[in-house]
Amino acid sequence: MASTYTGIEWTDRTWNPTIGCNKVSPGCTHCYAEALTKRFRQNFPNGFDLTLHRERIKQPLRWRKPSRIFVNSMSDLFHEGVPIEFLKDVFDVMGQTRQHTYQILTKRHKRLAELAPQLDWHNNIWMGVSVENQDYVHRVDSLRQVPANVRFLSCEPLLGNLELDLTGIHWVIVGGESGNKYRPMxxxxxxxxxxxxxxxxxxxxxxxxxxxxxxxxxxELDGKIWGEMPQSYDNYRRRQDAVIH
Ligand code: SF4
Structure with a gap:
């Protein structure tokens, strides 16, 4: 699965320069990426073991239509097995393709904060951390240290009540778990x-x-669809529309 248009509501397509991961917290229990590697074994010869796909790093250079791109829907870009040189190459391509907006999501908040000063945070990069219950709200403190144009939280699967400090955070996504063993929200x-x-x-x-x-x-939540996006994205999109039309 190199790149696909996706059913994920808050993005347009995915880009997976790495595939595979290992579990770090309760939000990982029913990891859908792992399930996909099992279901489509023929496409994933290494199963769910972390695999670097250098041949995919330059893919976005060929995608001309401005899109929101979810980076690594099948992995975690800040996994300890991804070398800093590889990360720099990924960030370099994001910087060369400013027509796109990149959405990166990690559960490796410590490594994110540690490596952030070595990376170029082009303003088309949005950085997020997952927070599934109160035990993991400290990930937000690490995210706050990252100089990304948009910082966001993915509270999915939401497994408990959260008391959040939203200082310096621009966007929050909430979602319940799905699948046969889903844990209700x-x-x-x-x-x-x-x-x-x-x-x-x-x-x-x-x-x-x-x-x-x-x-x-x-x-729907209380009879309404909540689909708000961060303000800077709205502004970005307006600029893109002005260029295109
Ligand atoms: S960090 Fe993400 S990709 Fe990795 S095991 Fe957990 S849910 Fe799956």
Whole structure:
């Protein structure tokens, strides 16, 4: 799976210069990337072992249509097995393709904060961390140290109530788990994060309730679809539209 258009609501396509990972926290328990490598074994000869795909690093140079690109939907770019030189090459390509917006999400918050000063944070790069329950809110402190144009949280699968410090955070995504063994998300957990975003002026995106299938229980929260995006993205998109039309 080199690059695909995707059903993920908050992005347009994926780019996977690395594939594979290993689990670091409860949000990983039913990792969908691992499930995909098992389901389509023929496409993943190394299974879910971390594999660097250098031949994919330059792919976005060929994609002309401005897109939101989720980097590494099948891995974690800040995995300890990804060398800094490889990361620099990935960031270099992102800098050469300013027509795109790149969305990177990690659970390796320590390595992110450690390596961030060595990377070029072009303003088309959005950086996020996953926070699934209160035990992992410290990931947000690491993210705050990163000089990305947009810093975001992915609270998916949301596994508990969160009390967040949203200082320096621009966007929060919330979603429930899906699959046969899904862990249900409580209404009040999602409402609380939405309310914290609203009182802090942070964009809130409610992705889905989850259930046996991703769309089983829809994506309305209190009768409304919440699809807010960070302000700088709206401005960026307006500039792109002005260039295109
Ligand atoms: S960090 Fe992400 S890709 Fe890696 S095991 Fe956890 S959920 Fe899967």
């Amino acid at each position: 409580k209404l009040e957990w999602a409402q609380s994060i939405r309310d914290q975003c609203q009182s802090s002026g942070v964009a809130f995106f409610f992705k889905q309730w989850g259930g046996r299938t991703p769309k089983a229980r829809g994506r």
